[in-house]
Amino acid sequence: MTDDAAWLIRLRLQVRFRDCDPYGHVNNAVYLTYLENARFALWKAQDVRGVILARAEVDYRAQATYGDVLEVRARLAGFGRTSFRYEYELVDITTGATVLEARTVQVKFNYDRQQPEVLTDEVKARLSTPVGEVRPD
Numbered sequence: 001m002t003d004d005a006a007w008l009i010r011l012r013l014q015v016r017f018r019d020c021d022p023y024g025h026v027n028n029a030v031y032l033t034y035l036e037n038a039r040f041a042l043w044k045a046q047d048v049r050g051v052i053l054a055r056a057e058v059d060y061r062a063q064a065t066y067g068d069v070l071e072v073r074a075r076l077a078g079f080g081r082t083s084f085r086y087e088y089e090l091v092d093i094t095t096g097a098t099v100l101e102a103r104t105v106q107v108k109f110n111y112d113r114q115q116p117e118v119l120t121d122e123v124k125a126r127l128s129t130p131v132g133e134v135r136p137d
Contacts, residue, residue: 006075008086009042010133012093015068025063031100032056035088038072039104045131048123054083055105062097069093076128082116083107084127 013034021027035056043051064070071093077085088102108117119127 007073008076008128008130009038009045009072009074011038011041011072012133012135013037013070013072015064015066015070017066020066025065028058028060031058031060031090031102034070034072034090035074035102035104038074038088039086039106041134042074042131045134046126046129048126050109050111050117051106052109053104054107056102057104058100058102060100062092062099064090064092064099070099077103079119079124079127082118084119084124 015026019026019030036053043049069092071091073089073091074086075088077087079085083105086104086106088100088104090099090102091097092099108119108123109115110117
């Protein structure tokens with residue numbers, strides 16, 4: 001999946017003790033939080049609001065453990081009428097191993113009306129803007 005030029009964001013994080021399960025590796029559900037952290041940092045930098053997650057699909061490739069430094073990479077995979085898709089790669093910075101690959105579908109959503117909104121060209125342009133390496137808040 002790696003094509004360094006296509007990544008919209010690269011977010012580094014360190015695995016915390018609380019991220020791990022009794023077996024010593026990152027719990028599978030925590031990886032979705034890592035992806036969410038990257039999406040929220042991306043949308044903050046792109047000034048995008050009003051989005052909901054509609055679908056998430058994850059392929060686990062390797063284990064991550066307490067103290068590992070990981071990099072979440074996300075790229076735009078396409079647009080629908082009201083939705084857009086991301087592809088992700090989570091890489092262990094020390095070993096270079098791909099820890100997971102994932103795909104998500106997001107929907108532009110009007111929370112006041114409680115319904116999806118059509119993606120405008122302006123919003124598509126913002127969603128397509130790379131922000132590069134970002135440090136977590």
